[in-house]
Amino acid sequence: MASSSYSNSPCAACKFLRRKCMPDCIFAPYFPPEEPQKFANVHKIFGASNVSKLLNEVLPHQREDAVNSLAYEAEARIKDPVYGCVGAISVLQRHVLRLQKELEATNADLMRYACNENMPAPTSQFGRRMGHGAGSYGQSSGLYYSSPWNNNQPSCEDSQERGGEGNNMQG
Amino acid sequence: MTLKGGTSHACAACKYQRRRCSAECPLAPYFPAEQPKLFQNAHKLFGVRNMLKILEHLEPSQKNEAMWSIICQANIRDKSPVYGCWGITRQLQYQVLLAEEELQAVNAQLEMYRQQHQQHQQQISSMPIDMTSQLELGMAPPSNALSLFNHTPQPYNVVPALPVTQQQQSYSNSSKAGYNSSAFMDTKDNAANPFWVQHSFANNNNNSMATFQSQLAASQPLAIQQVVQDYDEMHPFFDTIDDRQSYIDSKEAYESSSEESLKDTNQSIEHVAENELKSAAACFSLTSVN
Numbered sequence: 357m358a359s360s361s362y363s364n365s366p367c368a369a370c371k372f373l374r375r376k377c378m379p380d381c382i383f384a385p386y387f388p389p390e391e392p393q394k395f396a397n398v399h400k401i402f403g404a405s406n407v408s409k410l411l412n413e414v415l416p417h418q419r420e421d422a423v424n425s426l427a428y429e430a431e432a433r434i435k436d437p438v439y440g441c442v443g444a445i446s447v448l449q450r451h452v453l454r455l456q457k458e459l460e461a462t463n464a465d466l467m468r469y470a471c472n473e474n475m476p477a478p479t480s481q482f483g484r485r486m487g488h489g490a491g492s493y494g495q496s497s498g499l500y501y502s503s504p505w506n507n508n509q510p511s512c513e514d515s516q517e518r519g520g521e522g523n524n525m526q527g
Numbered sequence: 528m529t530l531k532g533g534t535s536h537a538c539a540a541c542k543y544q545r546r547r548c549s550a551e552c553p554l555a556p557y558f559p560a561e562q563p564k565l566f567q568n569a570h571k572l573f574g575v576r577n578m579l580k581i582l583e584h585l586e587p588s589q590k591n592e593a594m595w596s597i598i599c600q601a602n603i604r605d606k607s608p609v610y611g612c613w614g615i616t617r618q619l620q621y622q623v624l625l626a627e628e629e630l631q632a633v634n635a636q637l638e639m640y641r642q643q644h645q646q647h648q649q650q651i652s653s654m655p656i657d658m659t660s661q662l663e664l665g666m667a668p669p670s671n672a673l674s675l676f677n678h679t680p681q682p683y684n685v686v687p688a689l690p691v692t693q694q695q696q697s698y699s700n701s702s703k704a705g706y707n708s709s710a711f712m713d714t715k716d717n718a719a720n721p722f723w724v725q726h727s728f729a730n731n732n733n734n735s736m737a738t739f740q741s742q743l744a745a746s747q748p749l750a751i752q753q754v755v756q757d758y759d760e761m762h763p764f765f766d767t768i769d770d771r772q773s774y775i776d777s778k779e780a781y782e783s784s785s786e787e788s789l790k791d792t793n794q795s796i797e798h799v800a801e802n803e804l805k806s807a808a809a810c811f812s813l814t815s816v817n
């Protein structure tokens with residue numbers, strides 16, 4: 357991370373906001389002047405005030421990660437104003453589920469070859485174990501977070517059907 | 528604050544801002560008064576003005592989806608102030624990589640079994656010719672061995688998997704170790720990371736998503752390892768079957784055709800074969816005369 361606290365060049369945040377970059381500028385360590393777009397995105401989506409409050413709430417050694425995550429989310433929201441980074445999460449979740457199902461089916465095939473018809477009892481052990489594992493995979497559904505509304509409202513569980521495809525550049 | 532002459536309450540957004548909630552309040556549909564935390568999180572991350580800016584450029588049909596994603600994003604940020612959605616994305620990417628590697632390994636194992644199965648089928652079809660030659664040499668097994676002939680290739684098929692499975696275990700372990708040592712979550716707050724992921728599972732979604740993730744992380748590599756270990760456990764089982772004698776004698780026929788590969792297989796079977804050879808010979812001398 358570049359620090360402009362002791363240099364003449366203001367940080368990207370202070371450049372954007374057209375203000376004097378003080379030595380104790382909270383943005384300076386994380387928004388170097390060489391990356392103006394980073395702060396521009398974050399400011400556009402979240403606002404400098406909110407980012408400043410967020411950074412003040414986390415420990416100093418966590419601020420770089422916090423800024424990077426905000427920059428990622430801001431860029432995702434600019435690219436996809438409807439779903440933002442939540443769309444990517446939805447796509448990844450479905451991918452994981454699809455891979456799990458495929459793994460389950462392949463493991464079942466493997467069991468059939470490993471314990472072919474002439475084998476007695478041990479087959480049941482495999483069936484119980486894989487059944488348990490398969491059951492837990494099969495039960496997985498929905499997203500990590502609950503519905504923001506109670507009834508008659510779109511829920512996060514429905515996002516698997518709608519998340520990720522809406523890359524509309526509306527603005 | 529209630530509407531004039533109305534019975535409806537102000538939405539959580541207007542309540543928070545302490546202003547009158549009109550019928551045209553754009554945020555009222557998304558922030559019910561009974562869930563103030565939703566708006567607090569969204570307001571903390573985005574702010575009212577930024578949320579409205581996002582909404583004003585969207586079609587009416589997209590506004591619900593957009594607000595839902597904003598609220599989700601804000602809730603995630605509330606639970607994980609440092610990493611937010613970025614942390615979940617990286618976690619999922621890691622899970623995808625793990626699952627793909629595992630699938631690749633299992634497919635390789637499956638392919639190996641398929642090939643062995645095909646070879647086994649070919650050997651069964653060709654074996655009677657060898658058996659005939661053994662008879663001519665006076666080394667034929669007892670008569671009941673032929674009916675149990677189909678059982679004999681099984682440990683032969685299973686055991687060669689041992690070196691492969693050992694590789695499998697090391698493959699899974701090394702891949703996991705490699706990912707664990709990577710800095711994808713270059714966190715200075717390691718103790719909190721697994722907590723917040725599990726925390727969000729436990730609090731927000733009471734279904735088995737938590738179970739799903741823990742199962743994914745812990746049991747997928749173990750499933751294959753457990754299968755491999757069970758193969759080892761199966762070998763003593765073969766030693767205890769009633770047709771052990773005939774099994775061992777028919778195994779000698781195998782050795783004549785594929786001696787090198789059998790020597791690499793189960794040592795216990797060979798040991799038993801040596802011990803049983805005398806009794807087998809004695810049996811043969813009593814029954815082989817036609």
